[in-house]
Amino acid sequence: MPLRNPEKLNSLIETGDLEGLRLLAVPVSRFPNRSSVYRSVMMLSAQNVKHLSKIPSLAAECVMLNLEDGVAPAQKPYALALCAIALASNPTCGKKLIVRVNPLEEGGTEEIAYLNSFMPDGIRVPKIRSVDDVRRALSLIDEGIEVHLSIETKEAWLALSELAISPRIKGYYLGMLDLFADLGLSQSLIHPDNPTLHYLLSHFLITSRSCGVKPVSFVYQNHKNLDCLRNWLELEKMMGYDAKGCIAPAQADLIHEIFGHGESELTRCREIVALFEEHAAQGISGFVDEKYGFIDEPIYKGAMAVLNTR
Secondary structure (H helix, E strand, O other), X not given: OOOOOHHHHHHHHHOOOHHXXXXXXXXXXXXXXXXXXXXXXXXXXXXXXHHHHOHHHOOOOEEEEEOOOOOOHHHXXXXXXXXXXXXXXXXXOOOEEEEEOOOHHHOHHHHHHHHHHHOOOEEEEOOOOOHHHHHHHHHHOOOOOEEEEEEOXXXXXXXXXXXXXXXXXEEEEEOHHHHHHHHOOOHHHOOOOOHHHHHHHHHHHHHHHHOOOEEEEOOOOOOOOHHHHHHHHHHHHHHOOOXXXXXXXXXXXXXXXXXXXXXXHHHHHHHHHHHHHHHHOOOOOEEEEOOOEEEEHHHHHHHHHHHHOO
């Protein structure tokens, strides 16, 4: 549901009444969204009352309530209280609600302690560098809350296959700009035709999936250039990605268009599933179909994977 009394919330922020704002943040029983089937992850500044009020109507399938980048240090306590109010205002939500806290050593530890009782669907921890960082995050975050990690440091990149130390870790987010800065690489290299990017995206995707963690591709910052975003999405779709960060509704719409499955593909998958299950009931696990050629269990599983990501 929309935030209640947005005018009052804005008034409390304008007058600097942090205590009054915190009094409005009352935990409620939330019904967690455990779905891993989401394509668009929209970054939403937790300090913006207008944006938080739009959560129920956003096209994005996952909303990232952001306490880190883009929130000035003096505004972070207000953003944290508003984030809690937004969670309490949406006890059930068709969208996955994840909070990106600040680095653990820069206020994230305290933010997690406060947010645990408000039960976001997930908490995303930035600036991860080691397995020890992950262990610490797991110890801080309530067991009923998913753990998501930003991969944006060279240490995290090197340790990518080692970070998934718990089934509670559900998502990796590629922080391309921060990663390039940490590697000492120019951001001018971030182009869909650059082979370095092809390697980076491929490695991130395959390693994440091998660890059983959902890989979410980086946010394309130029929200007005939808043509370039389309180029990125078509490349990532071809590679096997099914989720990407975004900052604008038009970007979310384009992500859904590119990362969706056409009706012809869905029909093919449904028919393959039906054919395989019909033959499997007769003890036949591999056969040739006139329309689709050879069908066996891997083909069946591939068709099921497409249907399960709708």
